Amino acid sequence: MSEPSVAPGPFDPPGVPWQPVSPRLTTARLVSAALTLVVPLAAGVVLAVLTEVTWLWALPAAVLAVGVWVVVVVPRQVRALGYAERDDDLLVRRGVLFRSIVVVPYGRMQFVDVQAGPLDRKLGIAKVQLHTASPTSDAVIPGLPPEEASRLRDRLAARGEAQLAGL
Structure with missing residues (x-):
């Protein structure tokens, strides 16, 4: 993938050769996020299963939504560094x-x-x-x-x- 386009102005001084960071940073950040989200996800699933309250499935669904957001955003953040x-x-x-x-x-x-x-x-x-x-x-x-x-x-x-x- 190519580097994200940066609008000219204060964030892209002319003639500056930007050095990107390693794409392996994406993996590190995604692994960290997964380790952080696995406990609330598991707790939400266990709570919903044990109590049999239907609306409690919203908790693991919300954690999964955060996980999807992280998977979408983190690679873009790393490419912008x-x-x-x-x-x-x-x-x-x-x-x-x-x-x-x-x-x-x-x-x-x-x-x-x-x-x-x-x-x-x-x-x-x-x-x-x-x-x-x-x-x-x-x-x-x-x-x-x-x-x-x-x-x-x-x-x-x-x-x-x-x-x-x-x-």
Whole structure:
């Protein structure tokens, strides 16, 4: 599938080469959602069967509806994720319906984390998180292959040090 079309404007600066995240992030998010929804689904079914109250079948039906919504929305959300390294800053964009773009100047970065939970490691992805002095300007790039996450961490740390040294 192709990258979702992005309307020109504040969310698509001209000349910015966006890097997509791994499509394996879709699998990770769908597995997490399935694990989250299986307990309420099972509880709703058991409750409806044991009580024999017909309207209680609305509970598992609602959980299934949420599951279908997640299956439809998550792949689009993952395709909308991207990042771009520019000379002075890092751009991170996300969102389909509610879009956002975060611009983090390299000189404002305090440190860079690479994280991967058990499911992430199994799927071969990691998350890079940039920390700044302001908690509202932190940026997260999930779904990167571990090699790319490591390369990005080292590159961002080096660029951050170079920007601070230039002050």
